Amino acid sequence: KAGVTQTPRYLIKTRGQQVTLSCSPISGHRSVSWYQQTPGQGLQFLFEYFSETQRNKGNFPGRFSGRQFSNSRSEMNVSTLELGDSALYLCASSLGGQGIEAFFGQGTRLTVV
Amino acid sequence: GESVGLHLPTLSVQEGDNSIINCAYSNSASDYFIWYKQESGKGPQFIIDIRSNMDKRQGQRVTVLLNKTVKHLSLQIAATQPGDSAVYFCAVLRNSGYALNFGKGTSLLVTP
Numbered sequence: 001k002a003g004v005t006q007t008p009r010y011l012i013k014t015r016g017q018q019v020t021l022s023c024s025p026i027s028g029h030r031s032v033s034w035y036q037q038t039p040g041q042g043l044q045f046l047f048e049y050f051s052e053t054q055r056n057k058g059n060f061p062g063r064f065s066g067r068q069f070s071n072s073r074s075e076m077n078v079s080t081l082e083l084g085d086s087a088l089y090l091c092a093s094s095l096g097g098q099g100i101e102a103f104f105g106q107g108t109r110l111t112v113v
Numbered sequence: 114g115e116s117v118g119l120h121l122p123t124l125s126v127q128e129g130d131n132s133i134i135n136c137a138y139s140n141s142a143s144d145y146f147i148w149y150k151q152e153s154g155k156g157p158q159f160i161i162d163i164r165s166n167m168d169k170r171q172g173q174r175v176t177v178l179l180n181k182t183v184k185h186l187s188l189q190i191a192a193t194q195p196g197d198s199a200v201y202f203c204a205v206l207r208n209s210g211y212a213l214n215f216g217k218g219t220s221l222l223v224t225p
Binding site for chain 2: 004031033035042043044045048050055056058090092100101102103104105106107
């Protein structure tokens, strides 16, 4: 059974640009969550989607957005990138959402220069 | 909101010893508690979880203890092996569900 797949693995962007990250959940999983991981702040929740609907959102500015498609694949977008957006972005999928036994992908390492 | 804290950022143990990693949380209404292991270059891996109506749960070489009175959670690893070296995170399910609130993590180093 394939795990959670995130693409790309690494990304370098310039301040002011925008970026789109992709996540393919485990087959049959309908919930996808996104987290930002930095050395200073640790793992912070961004948002969660279930059946194409955003059910919960963390405390991030509106520059961070996401969506989920009918096949449960999800994308997150960050506009007007700032240096502080450099982080590992992790996607997790689970069967029905409540976070229990959420399976994480390897993440996308975003560097903003 | 919920805050999840860790007691020690790093822990060094000898191979074969038992390890104990601690975590504290603030919201007494939290329902689920989960421990994750993150190896370098990988995403967090689910280890074990426990519900608020339980005090103890055991897995393979791991035991999670929950003390709701003092809002404390611990992960015990028996006979620690070099492959256990990683960063361990405790996570608390927020009341609204669908989101995990993570602690900062404890880096476990197992020496031969």
